[in-house]
Amino acid sequence: MTGQPPIGIDTSKPHPARMYDWYLGGKDNYPVDEEMGRQMLALEPRVPVMARVNRAFMHRATRWLAQNGVRQFLDIGTGIPTEPNLHQIAQAVAPDARVVYCDNDPIVLAHAAALLRSSDVGVTEYLQADVRDPDAILDGARKVLDFGRPVALSLVALLHFVSDADGAHALVGRLLSELPSGSYLMVTHATADFTPEESAAAIAKLKAAGVTLALRSREEFTRFFDGLDLVEPGAAVVHQWHPELGEPVPGQDDGVIPGYGAVGRKP
Numbered sequence: 645m646t647g648q649p650p651i652g653i654d655t656s657k658p659h660p661a662r663m664y665d666w667y668l669g670g671k672d673n674y675p676v677d678e679e680m681g682r683q684m685l686a687l688e689p690r691v692p693v694m695a696r697v698n699r700a701f702m703h704r705a706t707r708w709l710a711q712n713g714v715r716q717f718l719d720i721g722t723g724i725p726t727e728p729n730l731h732q733i734a735q736a737v738a739p740d741a742r743v744v745y746c747d748n749d750p751i752v753l754a755h756a757a758a759l760l761r762s763s764d765v766g767v768t769e770y771l772q773a774d775v776r777d778p779d780a781i782l783d784g785a786r787k788v789l790d791f792g793r794p795v796a797l798s799l800v801a802l803l804h805f806v807s808d809a810d811g812a813h814a815l816v817g818r819l820l821s822e823l824p825s826g827s828y829l830m831v832t833h834a835t836a837d838f839t840p841e842e843s844a845a846a847i848a849k850l851k852a853a854g855v856t857l858a859l860r861s862r863e864e865f866t867r868f869f870d871g872l873d874l875v876e877p878g879a880a881v882v883h884q885w886h887p888e889l890g891e892p893v894p895g896q897d898d899g900v901i902p903g904y905g906a907v908g909r910k911p
């Protein structure tokens with residue numbers, strides 16, 4: 645991105661949402677994001693494939709949820725809008741679907757409005773808040789969503805940027821506590837289970853740049869779903885979760901994808 649950044653956007657250090665945008669080939673990022681992105685690619689050249697695999701999971705899981713009757717979605721850590729976004733997938737199945745997006749980066753807000761206005765069916769709103777402030781998110785979401793009816797809580801490629809010190813598992817529990825029976829949790833999460841050396845190097849580089857990366861094991865990942873009923877096939881490597889619901893990502897089978905994805909239902 646060229647020119648002066650909008651007021652409130654910190655370009656002195658990389659931001660996960662803008663790095664993700666760079667991996668996906670977007671233009672809503674800055675040199676600091678590209679530089680860190682290139683450092684990550686030097687450690688693992690398939691990072692862009694991993695980013696696309698995460699997006700593909702979101703498409704498949706959203707489609708599954710809408711096909712199974714969910715009409716309300718709360719997407720936290722939505723990132724810079726990329727078409728098709730969650731509301732477009734959900735509303736293609738269920739035109740009356742209501743979607744609330746939430747992110748803490750001002751650049752996401754700056755670029756979200758145009759895409760969100762593209763929704764001419766259902767209801768789509770945007771909330772600027774941090775996952776570490778679940779009460780603010782819940783208060784804002786209540787203005788759009790009916791918490792008396794099931795809600796799908798989406799935390800795709802977000803929780804590995806929330807440390808244990810910040811209480812990642814407790815934050816998810818707090819968000820779920822306000823949602824009624826029949827609600828769902830959908831999560832993807834990076835892991836060091838398959839690439840421990842590369843993962844340790846990535847953690848160190850990001851930490852030096854002021855970015856937290858909390859890679860978790862499969863066991864730690866499944867703890868986010870404690871008390872929920874996991875949808876088959878349970879906690880799976882991301883691209884292996886219901887692959888029949890979407891098209892494969894080119895390159896996804898050329899090597900390991902170090903991340904898990906799952907959907908769980910609140911009894």
